[in-house]
Amino acid sequence: MPHTDTAAVRGIKFVSIPTRDQDRALAFWTEKLGLTVATDQQFDDKQRWIELRIPGADTRLVLFTTNGSEALIGQFAPMSFWSDDVDATYQQLVDAGVEVLGPPKKAEWGSSLLFKDPDGTTFHIGSR
Structure with missing residues (x-):
């Protein structure tokens, strides 16, 4: 090529x-x-x-x-979403009744949080 x-x-x-x-x-x-x-x-x-x-x-x-992928339901998702404002996203998710696994965590690279969908799959949202 x-x-x-x-x-x-x-x-x-x-x-x-x-x-x-x-x-x-x-x-x-x-x-x-x-x-x-x-x-x-x-x-x-x-x-x-x-x-x-x-x-x-x-x-x-x-x-x-x-x-054949049914075992993946409810696992940790091998992907990450991003948000311009993780703190505001956290509040939006909480207000919408989404299961959020604690408030955003701060690190040198930015902020992040975890949430679950109705099947129990865990997703990550981080700052860009």
């Missing part, structure tokens, strides 16, 4: 979040975290393909559990 100034990989299209109940997960991510639906259509006889938009971001979240 010849060298160019453009990387072969240009971004992350979506991140899949395994879930037990797509309707419950959809309500959580849209009503409590403010994401919007980009796609919601039947995928097979068991699941829908649900893509959610994060306001101002190109990457989408997909509420879908691939066959």
